[in-house]
Amino acid sequence: MVDMNKILIVDDDDELRENLAEILSRRGFHIDEASSGEEAIKKASSDQFDIVLLDLMMPGVGGMDVLTELKKSKPRTKVIMITAFATIDNAVEAIKKGASDYISKPFQIDNLDVTIRRVLEESKFDISAKNLGLDHTLSSLTNYIRREIIKLLHINKSLHLMETTRALEIEDHTKVVFHLKMLKESGLIKQDKEKAYSLTKEGENALDCLKILESHLSS
Amino acid sequence: MVDMNKILIVDDDDELRENLAEILSRRGFHIDEASSGEEAIKKASSDQFDIVLLDLMMPGVGGMDVLTELKKSKPRTKVIMITAFATIDNAVEAIKKGASDYISKPFQIDNLDVTIRRVLEESKFDISAKNLGLDHTLSSLTNYIRREIIKLLHINKSLHLMETTRALEIEDHTKVVFHLKMLKESGLIKQDKEKAYSLTKEGENALDCLKILESHLSS
DNA sequence: GGGATATGTGAAGTATAGTTCACATGCTGT
DNA sequence: ACAGCATGTGAACTATACTTCACATATCCC
Numbered sequence: 001m002v003d004m005n006k007i008l009i010v011d012d013d014d015e016l017r018e019n020l021a022e023i024l025s026r027r028g029f030h031i032d033e034a035s036s037g038e039e040a041i042k043k044a045s046s047d048q049f050d051i052v053l054l055d056l057m058m059p060g061v062g063g064m065d066v067l068t069e070l071k072k073s074k075p076r077t078k079v080i081m082i083t084a085f086a087t088i089d090n091a092v093e094a095i096k097k098g099a100s101d102y103i104s105k106p107f108q109i110d111n112l113d114v115t116i117r118r119v120l121e122e123s124k125f126d127i128s129a130k131n132l133g134l135d136h137t138l139s140s141l142t143n144y145i146r147r148e149i150i151k152l153l154h155i156n157k158s159l160h161l162m163e164t165t166r167a168l169e170i171e172d173h174t175k176v177v178f179h180l181k182m183l184k185e186s187g188l189i190k191q192d193k194e195k196a197y198s199l200t201k202e203g204e205n206a207l208d209c210l211k212i213l214e215s216h217l218s219s
Numbered sequence: 220m221v222d223m224n225k226i227l228i229v230d231d232d233d234e235l236r237e238n239l240a241e242i243l244s245r246r247g248f249h250i251d252e253a254s255s256g257e258e259a260i261k262k263a264s265s266d267q268f269d270i271v272l273l274d275l276m277m278p279g280v281g282g283m284d285v286l287t288e289l290k291k292s293k294p295r296t297k298v299i300m301i302t303a304f305a306t307i308d309n310a311v312e313a314i315k316k317g318a319s320d321y322i323s324k325p326f327q328i329d330n331l332d333v334t335i336r337r338v339l340e341e342s343k344f345d346i347s348a349k350n351l352g353l354d355h356t357l358s359s360l361t362n363y364i365r366r367e368i369i370k371l372l373h374i375n376k377s378l379h380l381m382e383t384t385r386a387l388e389i390e391d392h393t394k395v396v397f398h399l400k401m402l403k404e405s406g407l408i409k410q411d412k413e414k415a416y417s418l419t420k421e422g423e424n425a426l427d428c429l430k431i432l433e434s435h436l437s438s
Numbered sequence: 439g440g441g442a443t444a445t446g447t448g449a450a451g452t453a454t455a456g457t458t459c460a461c462a463t464g465c466t467g468t
Numbered sequence: 469a470c471a472g473c474a475t476g477t478g479a480a481c482t483a484t485a486c487t488t489c490a491c492a493t494a495t496c497c498c
Contacts (some may be wrong), residue, residue, distance in 0.1 A: 134433055138361045143456085144354060161475060175457065177476060182455095195475070207434070213428050214353055362486085379445060394487065396446060401485095414445070 005120060006048065008031045009053040010040040010066065011082065020053070023109055029116075037061025041069050049077055050123070051116060056094065057084045064090070067099055078119050082107075137206055140186040145170075146179050147210060150199065152191060154207050158198040222348045224339060225267065227247045229259040229285065229434070230274040230301065239272070243330055248335075254282025260288050268296055269342070270335060275313065286316050297338050301326075356425055359405040364389075365398050366429060369418065372408060373426050377417040 002192065007029045011017040017033055025031045031048070034040040038061050052070060055061035067079055081094045081102040086134055091102040100119045103112055140146055153159060157172060159167070165176045180197060183189040188203035197208070224429040231235040236252055244250045251266070253259040257280050263271060271289060275282035286298055298387045299314045300321035319338045350355055359365055364387065371386055372378060380399065384392045399416060401406040407422035418426070 134366075134429075135361070135363060137432060139455090142354070142357045142361050144455095147353075162473080172458065174459080174475085174476075175450070179239065181476095209428055209432050210353075212431065213356060213425070358485090379444075380446085392444085392489065393446075393489080397486070400446095421495095 002133060004030045005050040006026065006032070007116070008032045008034060008040065008043060008047075008049045008052045010034045010058075012036060012058045013055070020109075020112075024113075024116075026149070027113060037063070037066045040066045042096070044070055044077065051100075052077055052079045052083060053112075053116075053118060054079055054099075055082045055084070056090055064094065069095060078123055080112075080115060080119060133138060136186045137188065137202070140183055140188055141206060141210060143179065143182075145175075146183055149176075149179060149183060150188065150203060150207050150210070153199045154204070158192075158196045160196050164197065222311055223247065225248045225251070227251045227253060227259065227263060227266075227268045227271045228337070229253045229256070229271060229277075231255060231277045232274070239328075239331075243332075255392065256282070256285045256369045259285045263296065264290055270338060271296055271298045272301060272318075272335075273318075274301045274303070277310055281314055283316070285312060286318055297342055299331075299334060301337060306358075315317070351427075355405045356407065356421070359402055360368060360425060360429060362398065364394075364402075365402055366401060368395075369407065369422060369426050369429070372416060372418045373423070377411075377415045379415050383416065395406060 009020055012035055021031045021033055034043050036203050037058055054063045078100045081099045083104050101115055165173045188206055189197050190200050191197050228236050228239055231254055239254055240250045253262050254279055273282045297319045300318045302323050320334055384395045408416050409419050410416050431436050
């Protein structure tokens with residue numbers, strides 16, 4: 001099942017969450033769970049989900065915070081909010097912040113299922129998603145240091161943090177950490193288990209574009 | 220004389236400035252003059268100079284302000300500072316801000332001439348200039364609204380401010396003014412006497428690159 | 439002349455990006 | 469065990485980009 005859709009269920013209510021997880025996985029989704037806002041953010045940023053089912057009401061880091069964070073770091077991930085009561089105001093706010101849809105507790109599984117499949121369907125024709133990706137990529141390329149990092153990684157194939165830092169002749173390594181993180185979030189570079197950074201396919205593409213722009217500008 | 224180098228002389232001392240203008244134009248440069256910081260900024264932003272000879276000490280908008288402004292709006296223009304006294308501190312500050320060189324009053328014309336030719340010579344091999352241009356272009360493309368404007372201008376060939384504003388469905392036209400100004404400063408668009416905006420050659424190139432990036436990203 | 443429309447400026451505010459520093463943690467060699 | 473280097477986090481700060489609003493000026497046309 002290569003193209004099984006990955007869903008992250010975020011709810012502090014253990015029983016509801018586990019029930020939901022079991023039902024949805026039986027219906028053909030690959031499920032992961034998080035019982036708090038913190039856990040949700042951690043899982044969502046280290047992995048790639050198609051949909052995040054997000055409870056709005058949670059102690060600590062609330063659903064709205066998770067939504068905000070998610071739309072920043074993984075703009076292409078679709079979020080469906082779950083509201084405990086039919087608090088339309090919150091739902092509207094969530095939609096404005098980029099949530100794809102919402103359902104109110106209590107809900108019928110079939111209803112949720114339909115919503116999920118509709119959101120997945122819509123995301124196939126999502127033009128704004130492409131635009132967001134473009135935004136992300138371009139804003140990565142705007143920065144001189146990040147362009148240098150991309151060039152370095154293209155030449156050296158793979159580099160560690162301190163190797164990169166020395167190659168750039170930058171004193172403060174945390175500055176490089178910052179830009180490496182940006183590049184990783186844009187999907188232009190990746191990091192292996194040995195902590196070494198290398199270009200992704202998209203990163204190579206971006207470098208190509210840089211070269212084209214450079215040559216166009218000099219003409 | 221198509222490739223005659225254009226120099227803008229900025230000095231509030233009329234006699235010195237006019238003398239300089241005459242001597243330098245006899246030596247084969249195309250000369251324009253400005254007697255104040257304001258005038259300098261206006262002329263420099265509406266025209267394209269290879270070198271700006273800039274007096275540091277001027278009433279009102281000082282030379283250092285002009286330098287700052289110039290390096291922002293026309294990063295590729297070379298600036299040679301003229302310091303009334305050999306105030307090394309100011310000169311050092313100017314160099315840090317991107318001035319190419321400086322000479323101290325009083326100076327020998329031959330000395331200035333040599334400096335000018337050396338700066339021109341250096342600018343031919345200027346890698347950072349290309350980088351600055353790239354920076355400018357890329358940061359223009361980062362913004363969604365500006366990308367939309369570029370696409371619009373590509374389709375419509377030429378548009379006025381309010382036409383653009385309406386096409387983008389933006390309420391506040393000053394927002395569009397802002398982005399149009401950015402694009403004009405990056406050299407991606409230009410404006411004719413009738414106030415209509417259109418893409419420059421560089422603007423068309425940038426659009427090509429956008430299309431490439433978009434198609435790369437969707438694959 | 440005066441109301442409607444177009445083109446802009448400048449100051450003030452908000453938002454986002456980038457920098458810096460103090461500190462945490464983990465590994466490696468002796 | 470502990471010195472030394474690598475990898476990274478988080479908070480505070482600065483800088484830059486973007487937005488908004490109040491206002492200015494010019495033109496058109498009735």
